[in-house]
Amino acid sequence: MKKFFGKIKKWFVDHKPTKRRLIQVYTALLYNANIKGFFNGEIYKGASKNACVPGLNCYSCPGAVGSCPLGALQNALSASKTRAPAYIFGIIILFGLLLGRTICGFLCPVGLGQELLYKIKTPKAKKSKVTRVFSYLKYVVLIVFVVIIPLTLTIPGFCEYICPAGTFEGGLGLLSNSANEDLLSILGPLFTWKFAVLVAVIVLSIFFFRFFCRFLCPLGALYGFFSKIALLGIKLDKNKCTDCGLCIGVCKMDVKKVGDHECISCGECISVCPAKAISWKGSSLLVRPNDADMPATTEIKPLAGMLKRKEPIEEEETALAQSVNEMNGEDASNE
Amino acid sequence: MTDHAKRLTKRIYAICLALLTLLTGILFIVQVFSIYRSAESQPYTVERISAHFWAIAPVFFAWLLAVVAGGVIWTAIPDAPERPKAYIELKTTLEKFEKRLPLGEIPPQAKRLRAIRTVVWCVSLACCLVSAIVSFTVLTDKSYAPRFQTEFFTAHGGAADRLVRILPWILAGFFALVFASIFAFHSEKKQIGIVKTAVAERVKKTAKETGEVATLSETQTALSASVKAETQGEKKSESLLEKYPFLQSKWWGIGLRIAIGALGVALVVVGIFNGGMEDVLLKAVKICTQCIGLG
Structure with a gap:
């Protein structure tokens, strides 16, 4: 019982x-x-x-x-x-x-x-x-x-x-x-x-x-x-933003950037930002960080850990370096 | 129950509920049109409405039960937490790669693709402009003659008739934009591939000239160095606000807000004195049957 x-x-x-x-x-x-x-x-x-x-x-x-x-x-x-x-x-x-x-x-x-x-x-x-x-x-x-x-x-x-x-x-x-x-x-x-x-x-x-x-x-x-x-509303700190795109990916509205004319300031993007670049305007004065629509039992810390990923620029570099390496390999075999 | 079985159950349930939702919606719409067509005058009576909607009540209640069942299923088999997916604009990625090439080294195929995209966007915007002009002309024509002579279409200077007339033009404009958007996506994807190859060639060439051994890690280091140098350069040149330093001042934002706020307050005060507020009250305290669709 x-x-x-x-x-x-x-x-x-x-x-x-x-x-x-x-x-x-x-x-x-x-x-x-x-x-x-x-x-x-x-x-x-x-x-x-x-x-x-x-x-x-x-x-x-x-x-x-x-x-x-x-x-x-x-x-x-x-x-x-x-x-x-x-x-x-x-x-x-x-x-x-x-x-x-x-x-x-x-x-x-x-x-x-x-x-x-x-x-x-x-x-x-x-x-x-x-x-x-x-x-x-x-x-x-x-x-x-x-x-x-x-x-x-x-x-x-x-x-x-x-x-x-x-x-x-x-x-x-x-x-x-x-x-x-x-x-x-x-x-x-x-x-x-x-x-x-x-x-x-x-x-x-x-x-x-x-x-x-x-x-x-x-x-x-x-x-x-x-x-x-x-x-x-929602604001983005451009100095902290790494352009990872997670905020746009999570947002269900047709936003191009956080806080643009399509943003309804629901706050779902705040918790997914690994760089903590998104916050409420006036957050230091008025409101606490949002808990949005996430289930009550989900904790922010493990989620942030799960979301931590390489900056996209590193992935691009790796892909480029691999393609260069392939070209080097081709050149060596031609020589 | 295995994970696969759980996922399959939920997927089948979701598809069935989607079909049932569409069916229920269509039945409601069919019934309301059927009520309207059932009599020449005063089609909506309590008896007629009851008869038509009780006819589809089993489907509606089945839908309600299915919705509740969904709640039970999802509580019993909750979704696993999903890793959020990133979304990066292709245009942003393309610009980042193109900035790593001097202007003279951008491949001609990439320039051609960009030119084609510009033409496609211009054509779609021209379509939108034409549809806007036609729509505006139809809406503002004082001597407009409605094509359909029923009460619904001729009321209020043929408002409904005008809207039906401009609808294809508006949709044409939007579909032109959709086409341009999809075309631009595929074109940018193709262009990124071309530019990436050009950047890789450039790095390889630089590495050969400096005599560095192009192992994977060393190439990555050389690329990182060039990217970081150029990215710093990008950030400096990217900021248009630096052209107009006063825009970066927080006082500019505060001043603008105060000005707009003062304008808002002034307009409200003017509106109170010129009777605008009273008009709002007079309209709101009467049932506007036309506003709520009662005719």
Whole structure:
């Protein structure tokens, strides 16, 4: 009996959520703290909706207590002929400057949902040159759906045609309550399209890590512009870096360098760097080294020992020297 | 159970779950289109939705059970810790090798490959530019006439119709970039081989001229010395920040952040006074049915 309970305890210790996961869960709950809305099927109408939450969270979700920055941006651009969209621009600049894409890694419920879906044990699509090219699609989505369509056609293009968070949190969230049965009568081709998009994003998120974030999310694209100057995030010490490439190999996003516009500052690369060249910005002041998504029983020291390898330049030298030696061998036999 | 059997079990399970996931997703999408087409007006009623989705409920529950089973299997047979794999850009490796050769000694085949890559990238970027221009023209055309005359495509100035029209152009641009990217990868791989041979020849020549005996270790020493000397040189010339010394100052970064932060705060204050914040609230407290796909 003791052994059995010991195994159960070990299972819970091994599957303990990381700090990042806990922050993601708390954030998702905080963004949707209007529990009453889920029961009565009404959206929150309080003053906190003057402010935008940093991550993607539809303001038509019955539980949402803040506004969505992307929805607010599109509406502001739609109305830009009558009023300059200064407020939302200022909010996005401040979020980007303070947090950058740390928002994606820590404060976005859509990112949390995708990471949980990715845990389902199917074969996974690896990142490649093709995925890196398609990671630029989100900038096209940003320009077309978030900027041009609201400006020219005065509709929130991204919310209307793509956003899966709106369909799931807002659409299904409201329709699932019997108090909103009358909304069924207005469902039509648009809902059919958006539901199909939602299902496609969910299925693809099982096979691709953060499919929506990497290829479609215009909010991540916007925050990516602030990666270099954001106060919080990941930084690389170039003096210590040996260009071993382990950080890029371990990262599941389409990064070229640690801390670039694709980096969501999840911190997984910190523990694999043998030269300890990667750290959090402001780590000396604010946060301790990250324990990321590694199992609780894995120790850093043995892992670092396992990761220690020759600098790539030594391997290249060996290969070159061998090829020279082969040539010498050929010359000697010719002579 | 042997290790091989465990790996095989997990692989077979993973493939079956992947197929079941795709099937479940496709069934959901088919059902929602089927509901839409089932009636001319008001297709979505509680009865119709229930009937369509209960029809695929067994598949969905089977999928859920399979997911739970996966959790149990992976707990019982955990994955062995994997050694992380490094990823080094071929372009970086190629530049490191090319910097060990004087310009005059870079083989002509390598120069030709580089020229071909440049042309391919230019052509793909031209494709992207053309697709961007066409897309922008379609999106901003005030007198656009939708091709499809259904409500979905004609609503909001034919927004959906315009998007369908520009989609092939956008995909063409991306596929041009994908092709260029894959072509560049293979071309760089080929070029690295050519440049490596040239570098090896150079080292051999240098060793012969200096009279050193080219054993493996001595060649390695000679190569290390030349690499270290050139790598130090590389690091010095690599740093573009040295051209603009003020950019290396930490005050530049702090000043830039303060300026951008001040701009953000100023915009928020302007937005509060010009009614922008109120607009956000007014929009957020009403259900935007169009935003959440309700039509």
